[in-house]
Amino acid sequence: DAGITQSPRHKVTETGTPVTLRCHQTENHRYMYWYRQDPGHGLRLIHYSYGVKDTDKGEVSDGYSVSRSKTEDFLLTLESATSSQTSVYFCAISGDRRGEQYFGPGTRLTVT
Amino acid sequence: QQQVKQSPQSLIVQKGGISIINCAYENTAFDYFPWYQQFPGKGPALLIAIRPDVSEKKEGRFTISFNKSAKQFSLHIMDSQPGDSATYFCAARMGSGSRLTFGEGTQLTVNP
Structure with missing residues (x-):
C-alpha cells in the first residue's frame, strides 16, 4: 500500500462524539487526501492537503476538519459524528506525478 | 461540470470475454x-491512465479508449479472468493539487 497506514482500521462510535482518523505516510509525498466511499457514490473528496499546514476543502467537507502538522501525518476529525458519516474512509497520497494517487487500506467507521 | 458519469453499475462477464466500462x-x-481497481477490503489501486492527446492506451489485457470530441472514455478488459473481479473506478484530474473526480464505480464479476 505504498507506505500508507491508516488508524484505526475499524471504529464504532456514538452519535455526537468526536472522532479522529489518522493517515501516516512514509513516502514524503507532498499531497494527501481524505475520501469517503459509499455505495452508489464512488469516492468523494472530503479534504486535501498540498503541504504542511496547507489544506483545502473537497466536495463533501461539511462536518469534517483536517490538520497536517507534519509531512507524514494527515488527520481527519469528525467534530460531532452523525449516522450519515458512517462510511469507509480512505487516505491517499500523491507526489510529483500528478493524478497518480496511492491509497491506504481504509478505515471503516460506524456511527450508531 | 465536475462530474464523471460511469456505467454500468455492475457487470457480469464469462471467463475469456471482454469487459467494457464507460465513462463520460x-x-x-x-x-x-486514470482508472483504478479495487478489491474487497482494499484501497483502490491505479490500473492504467491516459491523457487526452492519445486515443488509445494498452497495457497487457487492459486498454483505455478515449474519444475527446464525445468527452467519453472506456476501459476494455480482454480475455477477462475471475481474478479481474473487482470494482473499477474511472476518474479525471482537474485543478491544482492533482485532485481527482471519480465515477460511481462498476462492480465487475467474471464467472469461471
Missing part, C-alpha cells in the same frame, strides 16, 4: 484520466 465527462479542463 463534461468539463473540458480535465487533462488526465
Whole structure:
C-alpha cells in the first residue's frame, strides 16, 4: 500500500462524539487526501492537503476538519459524528506525478 | 461540470470475454484520466491512465479508449479472468493539487 497506514482500521462510535482518523505516510509525498466511499457514490473528496499546514476543502467537507502538522501525518476529525458519516474512509497520497494517487487500506467507521 | 458519469453499475462477464466500462465527462479542463481497481477490503489501486492527446492506451489485457470530441472514455478488459473481479473506478484530474473526480464505480464479476 505504498507506505500508507491508516488508524484505526475499524471504529464504532456514538452519535455526537468526536472522532479522529489518522493517515501516516512514509513516502514524503507532498499531497494527501481524505475520501469517503459509499455505495452508489464512488469516492468523494472530503479534504486535501498540498503541504504542511496547507489544506483545502473537497466536495463533501461539511462536518469534517483536517490538520497536517507534519509531512507524514494527515488527520481527519469528525467534530460531532452523525449516522450519515458512517462510511469507509480512505487516505491517499500523491507526489510529483500528478493524478497518480496511492491509497491506504481504509478505515471503516460506524456511527450508531 | 465536475462530474464523471460511469456505467454500468455492475457487470457480469464469462471467463475469456471482454469487459467494457464507460465513462463520460463534461468539463473540458480535465487533462488526465486514470482508472483504478479495487478489491474487497482494499484501497483502490491505479490500473492504467491516459491523457487526452492519445486515443488509445494498452497495457497487457487492459486498454483505455478515449474519444475527446464525445468527452467519453472506456476501459476494455480482454480475455477477462475471475481474478479481474473487482470494482473499477474511472476518474479525471482537474485543478491544482492533482485532485481527482471519480465515477460511481462498476462492480465487475467474471464467472469461471
